[in-house]
Amino acid sequence: MSDYRLTTVETVRGAGSWAFTAREGDADREVFLVPCADEPDGEGENSDQPVRAWINRCTHEDQRLHREGVGAVTRGGSVVCPKHGSAFDACEGACDNGEAAGTTLRSIDVEVRGGAVFLTDDDLTYLYEGLPDDDGDDEGPGSSSHLTF
Template sequence: MSGYRLTTVETVREQGSWAFTAREGDADREVFLVPCADESDGDAGNDVDGETNGDDDGQPVRAWINRCTHEDQRLHREGVGAVTRGGSVVCPKHGSAFDTCEGSCDNGEAAGTTLRSIDVDVRDGAVFLVDEDLTYLYGGLPDDNGDDEGPSSSSHLTF
């Protein structure tokens, strides 16, 4: 199986999230990686190098399109990363929490929705983009005219 090498599982775990920009058709897509388990869950069935130990759902990291399903809001912001708590990615604008492994949300404004997943594979501790619809462009997110300054809500969640 081929694919574009993005980063390492260790880097995603250390930073809490990691983002890149890819091309899909004529549009650029922001994507972010998160560990598939809350740090308190231990290694979630993965051995030291980030490979799975036979679990059907043992992928140590997941990749998601960088947008809340409720409103066009970044979940991962440059300089901040993705806000995670208890195995969930939290929308900084409305507080909706998306499961890091499944992408599903059962609370807040985005309840009943699921983040769009992007196919990645882990080999020898490295994370590879294997989604056939996306072509890697660069690490990080585009400067979106100040969008990285945070949401325009009054909640401004940080943890």
Template sequence: MSGYRLTTVETVREEGSWAFTAREGDEDREVFLVPCADEPGEADDSVDPPVRAWINRCTHEDQRLHREGIGAVTRGGSVVCPKHGSAFDSCEGSCDNGEAAGTTLRSIDVDVRDGAVFLTDDDLTYLYEGLPDDDGDDEGPASSSHLTF
């Protein structure tokens, strides 16, 4: 099995999330990795793969879930939308609360071998680590969530 080596499982666990930009057709896609575990920093090696990759957009509104310098907000095994507070299961991508209830994040295929995470999604070509500059059009969320971080 081939694929582009992205980072390590240890790095994703230590940082809480890790992002990269890839190309799909003629579009750039933001993708982030999160540990598949109940709590940040927790290692669950029984889960295969121990990290998951998701397109970096809330399903309710075009809002980044992972932001440069902050990462993805995770709580209790979920990735939390910073705008509306919808919580997406880190392992499954599904949401059962808030504005995004009943939706699922778009997954990206990754594989873990010897502690390294590889991009194996045939539709994506790795471009670079991190996210593109937002050119000021993604000022951050004007939160309407009842959650406090």
């Protein structure tokens, strides 16, 4: 079983999101963490899992949701796709609006113990913090969203 210490809940909350790269079979996967608990002190209905981990791709189009230097755009408990504005629930991964409506982000198993976040997904092996360079996509996507960031 994979059980790698990634970061702390405090770091994820402070930055708004946190990303790492992992190996699944022969492929590298980008993963990002976002806060999930309802209250900053970890109280509320989701306090048992104060952060969630998701594959770093919009379900509508092969688009990063977390970008280096920017992080994941979040609003009202949702992660927003910077290209089309679809909003994914940060705790459940489900989308009920925009181009990705009716889809759910792929979750990655993590556990919080003593304020630290551990990768516990048997299918992934941690490689490094952050995302790989991706041949010039650092400027971000062209947006067709009605939302401005």
